[in-house]
Amino acid sequence: xxxxxxxxxxxxxxxxxxxxxxxxxxxxxxxxxxxxxxxxxxxxxxxxxxxxxxxxxxxxxxxxxxxxxxxxxxxxxxxxxxxxxxxxxxxxxxxxxxxxxxxxxxxx
Amino acid sequence: xxxxxxxxxxxxxxxxxxxxxxxxxxxxxxxxxxxxxxxxxxxxxxxxxxxxxxxxxxxxxxxxxxxxxxxxxxxxxxxxxxxxxxxxxxxxxxxxxxxxxxxxxxxxxxxxxxxxxxxxxx
Numbered sequence: 001x002x003x004x005x006x007x008x009x010x011x012x013x014x015x016x017x018x019x020x021x022x023x024x025x026x027x028x029x030x031x032x033x034x035x036x037x038x039x040x041x042x043x044x045x046x047x048x049x050x051x052x053x054x055x056x057x058x059x060x061x062x063x064x065x066x067x068x069x070x071x072x073x074x075x076x077x078x079x080x081x082x083x084x085x086x087x088x089x090x091x092x093x094x095x096x097x098x099x100x101x102x103x104x105x106x107x108x
Numbered sequence: 109x110x111x112x113x114x115x116x117x118x119x120x121x122x123x124x125x126x127x128x129x130x131x132x133x134x135x136x137x138x139x140x141x142x143x144x145x146x147x148x149x150x151x152x153x154x155x156x157x158x159x160x161x162x163x164x165x166x167x168x169x170x171x172x173x174x175x176x177x178x179x180x181x182x183x184x185x186x187x188x189x190x191x192x193x194x195x196x197x198x199x200x201x202x203x204x205x206x207x208x209x210x211x212x213x214x215x216x217x218x219x220x221x222x223x224x225x226x227x228x229x230x
Contacts, residue, residue: 001170033216035153042203042220043153054218086153090214095167097143097155 002091004100011106012077020103022070022087030089032070034063037102038083046085047072074105082107110134110219112204117224124194124228130187130204130221138162138182141207143217144189146200146226156202157189161210172198194228201225 005023012018022032032050035043045054047063050070060075074081087100116128128144144156157168157178166178177190187204201223209215 031214035217037153042222043217044220045216045218048208048216048218084152088153088216090212092213095212096169097145097158099145099153099155102152 001094001096002089002098004087004089004098006085006087006100006103008101009104009106011108012074013108014079015076018074018077018081018105020072020074020085020087020105022072022100023068024070024089025068027068027070027089028066030065032063032065033088034072035086035088036081036083037086043086077105077107079107081105110206112206112219112221114202114204114221114224117202117226119227119229120194121230122195122228125190125192126194126226128189128191128202128204128224128226132185132187132204132206135206137180137185139210141210141212141215142178142180142187143205143207143212144178144187145203145205145217145220146198147203147223148197148200151200154200158207158212159187160212165212167212191226194226196228199226199228 034047036046037043050065051063111133113131143158159178175193203223204221205217206219208218
């Protein structure tokens with residue numbers, strides 16, 4: 001089965017740039033979606049189809065996907081960005097949705 | 109405004125059954141695939157199942173295949189998850205989720221419910 005690997009945690013100072021990676025075999029050939037989940041809340045879609053932003057998501061959130069790594073980049077990080085972030089793809093070989101293990105973003 | 113309201117969670121003994129429901133509003137329900145995603149306490153997101161807008165295509169995670177059944181009633185705008193032979197490892201918050209497109213596949217979940225807690229314990 002297809003596996004997505006995320007770092008368990010990323011720490012960044014306010015106003016700096018956070019990069020959260022999502023590794024998978026030839027993930028660049030797949031469409032990657034990213035979700036933000038704050039404590040006690042449901043997830044929220046922040047990036048879809050690798051790099052598109054839903055309405056209402058700040059331009060500070062961006063995405064890229066190439067080779068074996070997809071990346072969620074958050075520029076000018078704010079305290080309110082502190083959350084868990086999950087990447088997700090569709091595995092067409094098994095017709096399964098696959099989530100990464102999640103990354104906890106801490107704003108120092 | 110899209111709204112997804114789950115119900116049916118609770119405490120059930122191992123080996124027991126439970127049926128979750130999700131009432132949807134604010135969009136043309138039959139035009140979108142719907143999913144169930146769960147999250148065990150303190151753990152990450154785990155996909156459970158997805159059903160196409162028409163209801164004729166369903167897929168399941170290996171961990172629930174043969175025990176859980178997803179279904180929908182497009183006349184009532186409801187999504188269900190029948191859970192049988194429940195195990196302790198099925199304990200989680202279960203989220204009802206709307207997909208972006210009609211058919212399951214590469215599309216994302218664009219709306220989530222608030223979740224309902226299922227606890228499997230004796």
